[in-house]
Amino acid sequence: TRLRTVTGVQTCALPIFALQRSVRHSTDKHQRADASLWLGRALGRLQRAHDAQEALLASVSWARDDPERLYALAEELIRVNGFDRSKALFERVVELAPRHAGALANLAMHAYSARELERAWELASSSLQIDAHQPVAQRVHGHLLHEFGDVKDAIVLYRGCLRGLQEERAYTPAQPVYESLLGALVYADVSDDELRASHEEWNVRFGVNPPPPRLPVRPRGDRPLRVGYVSPDYRNHAVAFFFEPLLHNHDERIVTPVLYSNTQKHDEITERIQAIATWRDVR
Numbered sequence: 338t339r340l341r342t343v344t345g346v347q348t349c350a351l352p353i354f355a356l357q358r359s360v361r362h363s364t365d366k367h368q369r370a371d372a373s374l375w376l377g378r379a380l381g382r383l384q385r386a387h388d389a390q391e392a393l394l395a396s397v398s399w400a401r402d403d404p405e406r407l408y409a410l411a412e413e414l415i416r417v418n419g420f421d422r423s424k425a426l427f428e429r430v431v432e433l434a435p436r437h438a439g440a441l442a443n444l445a446m447h448a449y450s451a452r453e454l455e456r457a458w459e460l461a462s463s464s465l466q467i468d469a470h471q472p473v474a475q476r477v478h479g480h481l482l483h484e485f486g487d488v489k490d491a492i493v494l495y496r497g498c499l500r501g502l503q504e505e506r507a508y509t510p511a512q513p514v515y516e517s518l519l520g521a522l523v524y525a526d527v528s529d530d531e532l533r534a535s536h537e538e539w540n541v542r543f544g545v546n547p548p549p550p551r552l553p554v555r556p557r558g559d560r561p562l563r564v565g566y567v568s569p570d571y572r573n574h575a576v577a578f579f580f581e582p583l584l585h586n587h588d589e590r591i592v593t594p595v596l597y598s599n600t601q602k603h604d605e606i607t608e609r610i611q612a613i614a615t616w617r618d619v620r
Contacts, residue, residue: 352375352379370396370403370406370410372396373392373393373395374393374396374406374409374410377389377390377392377393377396377413377414377417378413378416380392381413381416381417386417386418386419389413389417390414390417390418390419390422393410393413393414393417393419394422396410397410397426401429402433403433404429404430404433404434404437404440407426407429407430407433408426408427408430408437408439408440410426411423411426411427411430411440411443412439414426415443420447420450423447424444424447427440427443427444427447428440428444436467438464438465438467438468438471438474439464439468439471439473441460441461441463441464441467441474442460442461442464442471442472442473442474442477443473444460445457445458445459445460445461445464445473445474445477446473446476446477448460449477449480449481454481454484457477457481458477458478458481460474460477461474461475461477461478461481462474462478465478470497470500470501471501472497472498472499472501472502473498475494475495475497475498475501476494476495476498476514476517478491478494479491479492479494479495479498479517479521480517482494483517483520483521488521488524488525489525489526491521492518492521492522492525495514495515495517495518496518498514499511499514499515499518502514511542512542512543515539515542515543518535519535519536519539522535560593561589561590561591561592561593562591562592562593563592563593563595564592564593564594564595565594565595565596565597566580566594566595566596566597567597567619568580568596568597568598568599568600569598569599569600569601570600571596571598571600571606571607571610571611572600572602572603572604572606573604573605573606574606577606577610580610581606581609581610581613584610584613584614585613593614593615594614594615595614595615595617596610596611596614596615596616596617597617597619598611598616598617598618598619598620599619600620601620
């Protein structure tokens with residue numbers, strides 16, 4: 338009866354206490370590793386990322402020669418913002434199991450993050466040769482193809498990655514992959530309707546609840562509506578390319594734009610935009 342009166346977060350203290358005791362008192366190293374893995378997961382769900390990382394790393398010595406347990410630990414480390422600390426574990430998995438598609442794929446992601454693009458391509462290719470539907474390897478190949486200008490094939494890989502994540506319920510979050518897909522679709526030969534539908538699907542899957550309706554904002558009758566724009570990109574940047582025409586086409590009888598600039602490095606485009614409207618430097 339008392340448990341029903343406390344919050345879910347407080348109730349989580351019960352399995353955490355039990356798991357901590359299991360880690361301390363278990364005599365079997367695999368049981369200890371598993372308990373520490375579940376302890377890390379529980380702490381991670383409570384947003385205690387540092388404690389979760391410590392619990393997971395503590396179990397490495399007990400799972401040192403078990404590639405699947407090490408792989409599960411490395412995956413969970415990424416869940417709790419331990420991406421950098423997961424690399425050594427994936428490398429150890431590959432030492433023990435050279436054809437482990439998941440570990441090769443994650444090492445490809447590490448290489449891509451370090452901008453070691455050739456290495457990333459090789460590792461992702463090796464992973465896909467073992468498992469043609471490995472989602473992390475598909476994601477890495479998608480990123481690389483997108484950067485190389487092969488947007489069409491990148492889209493195929495992103496979509497394959499999303500299917501794989503959904504089917505496997507993998508640890509990799511789907512939202513950044515879907516956003517990479519949206520970025521690629523902008524440059525692809527797709528209709529406006531398809532592009533809009535893709536963004537609306539993103540909103541259904543990942544968007545937040547829309548704000549409640551508000552009364553429309555209308556300018557007072559004696560002056561235009563003042564509209565403030567805040568940006569760090571009033572410079573030679575994609576944002577400025579489409580924003581500058583907007584400024585030129587405001588009807589000054591209706592709108593008075595005010596620019597709040599956090600632009601760190603000014604250039605000739607900064608000066609040009611600065612001359613169009615009221616300027617406020619908020620660096």
